[in-house]
Amino acid sequence: MSTAEKESIVTIRLAELADIPEVFQMVKELMDYVKLPLNLMIDQETFQKNYSEKAFNCFVAQTPNGSLVGYSAYCQTYSTYEGSMFHLIDLYVRPQQRGSGIGKQLFITTMKKGYELGCKVALFFVLQWNPAVNFYKKLGAINVSEKDNFHIFELESDNFNKLCFE
Template sequence: MIRSATPEDVPVIARLIRALAEYEKLSHQVILREEDLTRHLFGERPHAEVVLAEEAGAVVGFALFFHTYSTFLARPSLYLEDLFVLPEHRGGGHGKALLSHLARLAVERGCGRFEWSVLDWNAPSIAFYESFGAVPMKDWTVFRLTGEALTRLAGRT
């Protein structure tokens, strides 16, 4: 079963984010605080949404997503930031159910695109996404500013 997260789900969302970071070998980058998640997901101006996959009443996976905008299409896009299913629950259709749910939301919301990024080494996920017809955008490179570089560009050094 897929359902929208509520503020009461923040502790489980935080645990799943940490489990995803561990899987991606990026735990050292996780600095999240549950109060920030609560504010950013359920506050006055939510920045993202979360849906949860449940099995027998227990949360076994999640997807965190938000909207971007395509100027070429002049339509919103749905961007999947994180998709994660606990390893012991993989192969049970939860990942596909989460993706299908988000695809339906994208269509219902008039989105022209549904996009996400995947680590180059994550062959199982790449094969999973390609099995649904997703195509890698090989001509595009993701750029990121964080920390001091972000502050410097913002003119607040």
Template sequence: MVWLIGSLNLSPVQRLCFNERVFSVNLTSVLSFRKKTETFAYLLCLIACNFLSDLEQDGFSKNPFFHVVIAEVPEQHRTKEGHTKIGYALYFYSYSSWKGRSIYMLDLYVMPEFRGKGVGKALMSKVAQLALAAGCHQLNFTVADWNKPSMDFYLSQGCFDVTASLGYHCMRCEGEALEHLAQP
């Protein structure tokens, strides 16, 4: 059994009643998922570089830049390390000049020992429900080209690869290049 804690617009220690249980949710819980795998070392680097307060402000303030849905299992199914929060989906709302309102799922993560049990599907389904409730017409996300299991999962859910079908490339401008671009 997996319980999904709804979209969180909470202070880091605020408590949320869901399914007749009370869960304590904080940013550290969300970030602890990422400490489980070395492929997300960039996030740990951000934390080490004192961006934790930025992440806390950006995700858990009155006007958050992102939202989180958390999957939690009952106490009797916790991990050997004692975790009950076993997955999350991090998303934000955006806009498409072609389709209108959309939602962008930045992260979908499930602890390895809980993969293949419907947790990822439940999280993604919740994000899709939130998208439809907000009048969104599409759910966008990226997946690393080396992550074939995730790609296969997304394709099995009816998603399609816009890189192949529409020819889009994911572009980024950051750091000094962003500073330079911002100059008039």
């Protein structure tokens, strides 16, 4: 099957609450792919609760037989110097569908949502070794850590808790 045929048979739609267990499974697949430990800090129940409370939103890529083969998770954020920003949290396509254009469809659909929300900038993180770096660059993304000399910091759970409860 050609790339165009695969693309045409996949529907990109907003995730429904019933999709969230399968999306959570794909999150675990993504963690495995990027070689992060599978000891997620949240469980499926929390993930589903966060989705129902709109802590994040999600698109899914669905085949005609109902299988979910990818997802993009996103939320709106804010910059004091750029205004409303759009954060692409995850973009994942299952291995057997990679290279078929599904990732591009998910990415563009998700970015259009950010535009509809009035966001001026989209932000996302990609591991340095991940071949997806080239995918994003082809779509016009720039590496701000190179352009603007930014360092990205994180307070991980232990240090976050320690800081907040000392």
